[in-house]
Amino acid sequence: MSLSQLTRRTVLAAFAASLLAVPAIAEPVTINIGYAAIGVDSRPYAEGTSAATARAGEFLEKEFANDPDVKIEWFFFKGAGPAVNEAFANNQLDFAYQGDLPSLIGRANGLKTKYLLASGARKPLYLAVAQDSDIKSVADLKGKKVAYQRGTNGHLAAIKILEANGLTEKDIQVINLDSAGTVAALTSQDIDAAFGDTPLINLAAKGNAKVIYTTKGDDPRFSRNAGIVGREDFIDKHPEITQRVVDAFVKAAQWSSDEPNRAALFELWHKSGTPVPILEDYFSNDTLAYRNSPLIDDLLVSQYEEQAVKAKEFGLIRRDVSTDGWFEPKYLNAALAKLNLQNFWQSYGANGKPLGS
Template sequence: MAFQIFSTIRRWYGALGAALLLGGALSAHAAPPETVRIGVATAGGGDPVTWGGSPGSVARNQRWLEDAFKDSGIKVEWLFFKGAGPAVNEALSNKQIDFAYQGDLPSLVGRSNGLNTKLLLASGTRNNLYLVTPAKSDIQSIQQLKDRKVSIFRGTNGHLVVVNLLAANGLTERDIKGVNLDSGSAQAALVSNGVDAAFGGYEWFKVRDQGLARIVFSTQGKDPAFTRQAGLVVRSEFEQAHPQEVQRVVDVFVRAARWASDENNRSALFAEWAKSGTPVASWTAEFEGQSLAQRNSPLLDDFVVGRYKAVVSDGLKLKLLRKSVTVEDWVEPKYLRAALKSQGLESHWTPYDKAGKPLAAPASVASVR
C-alpha cells in the first residue's frame, strides 16, 4: 500500500515537473510580438515625425529598424510625446510602448516609482544646457535670475542640471519664479516677454538666429557634470519575453551610433537631424568644438553610470524620486556587449571615467556592469 502511494506521488511530481519544464520552455520561447513600439520623449517634428540629437533618430529616418524586422513580419511603431519623459513613463506604465528613448531624470523617476525597466545603452550624452533671455533683456548671468520669472521644463533631464547650476551660482529654485513649460510653450512665452528667461537645449539656437533671443549662458565646454544624458530603456517584461527582438533593436542603435560617431558624416548627420525641423545651423552650434564619437557613444561607461548615480542622489535630495534606485541593478549591458562584438566595435569608442576623462581600458571592459 505504501509502495503504491509512493509510486502515485512520484508519478504526480514527475508529471508536474514535466509540465513546469514545458511551461518554462514555452515562456522562454514566447511568440514574437506583432509590433515593436518605441516611445521618444519629445514631440519631434517633420514628416514623418522624427527628432534630433540622438543616433536613434538616424535609425528612425533611414528605417533601419523596419528593415531589421522585415523578414519576421514584425512592425515597428514610433510614438512621440510632447510631454517628454513624464509622458513616456505613463506610456510605459500602461504598456503602450516597449522601448523608450528618454533622459536620465525621468527614466530614474519611473524606476523609482516602480516601473520595471532596464537601461540598455546610452544614446546622446553630454547634452548642453543654455540660459536664454529676450533679445533686449538686461539679464547677463545666472546670478541675475533672483526673483525673475524663469521657464523650466520640470521632470525632464534638464531640471536637475538647472537646480545644480543655480546652486553653483548661489541660488536655489525658490529664489526664482519658476514656470513649468515645455519647449514650445517656453519659446512662445519668452518671445512675448511672458517670462524673463528660460533654460533649454539646442532648440533655442533657431530662436536666437531669428533675433528673438540671446543665449547668456552655456554649459558647452564646462564641467560635464552640468550636462544631460539620454538612453534607451526597455520594459523588463518585454525584454524577458522577447530577448531576440531586444537584441535586434540594440544592434540597430549601435549601428546608428557608429555612423553618427564618424566625423566624415558630420554634415550628413546634421542634415538627418534637421529633418526634425531644427536647422543644420543649430546642430552646428550645439556640437561646436565637440567630438561626435564622444557625444554619440552607446557605452554605459563610468561617466554615464556615474551621471545616473548622481541624478539618483540629487533627485532624492529634492524629493523628485520616491525611493533610491541602484543603478547597477538597473543597467543590462549584455545586449550592448553582444552588439559591439558582432559588429567588431569592442574597442571603437573611448570609455570615460566618472569625471568625464578618457580611460585607458578597452570599451568592452569598461562597458560591463
C-alpha cells in the same frame, strides 16, 4: 525498388526532415518605441541623438525588413519623459529614448525597466534670456520668471546650475513649459529666461533671444544624459528581438559617430524641423563620437548615480532609488562584438577623463 524510386524517397525524406527542422512561425510582434521629445510643429522626428538617427534613418525597420511578423511603431511625446513613464506604466511601450531624471523617477515609482545603451549622452544645456534683457549671468536670475519643463533631465540640470551659482528653485519663479511654449513665451517676453537647447539656439539666431550661458566647456556634471530603456517583461519574453533592437541602435550610433557623415547626419536630423545651422552650432567643438557614444561606461553610470542622489536632495524623488541591477550591458556588449566595434568609442572614467589616458 528502382534507383529512381530510391532517389525519390530519399529526397522526400530529406524534405520532410527539413520541414521538421524549421522552427514554428512566431506570433506577430509589434515593437512599440517611444521618444521623449517631438519635432517642430509636432513632426514625428527628433534630433541630436543616435536614437533620432535610428528613427529618421529607419535603422530598426531595416533590421526587421525580412521579418513580416515584426512591425515597428514609433511614438513621440510632447510631454517628454513623464509622458513616457505613463506609457510604460500602461504597458504601451516596449523601448524608449528617455532622459536621466524621468527614467530614474520611473524606477523610483516601481517601473520595471532596463537601461540598455546610452543615446544622447553628455548633451549640453543652454540658458537664454529675452533680447533686451539685462540678465547677464545665472546669478542674475534671482526673482525672475524662468522656464523649463519639469520632470525632464533639463529640469535637474537647471537646478544643479542654479545651485552652483548660489540659487535654488525658491529663488526664481519657475514656469513649467515645453519647448514650443518656451519659445513663444520668451519671444513675447512673458518670461525672463529659459533653459533648453536647440529651440533656444534657433530663437537667438533669429534675434528674438540671447544665449548667455551653456554647459559646453563647463563642469561635465552639468550635462544631461539619456539612453534607451526597455520594459523588463518584453525583454524577458523576447531576448532575441531585444538583441536585434539593440543591434539596430548601435548601428545608428556608429553612423552618427562617423565624422565623414556629419553633414548627412544634420540633414537627416533636419526632418525634425530644426535648421541645419542650428544643429551645426549645437555640435560645434564636440566630436560626433563623444556625443553619440552608446557605451555604459563609468562616467555614465556615476552620472546616473549622482542624478539619483541629487533628485532626492532637490525633492524631485521622494525615496532613495538604486541603479543596482538596472543597467543591462549584455545586449550592447554582444552588439559591439558582433559589429567589431569594441574599440570604436572612447570609454570615460567617473572623473570625466578618458580611460587609459
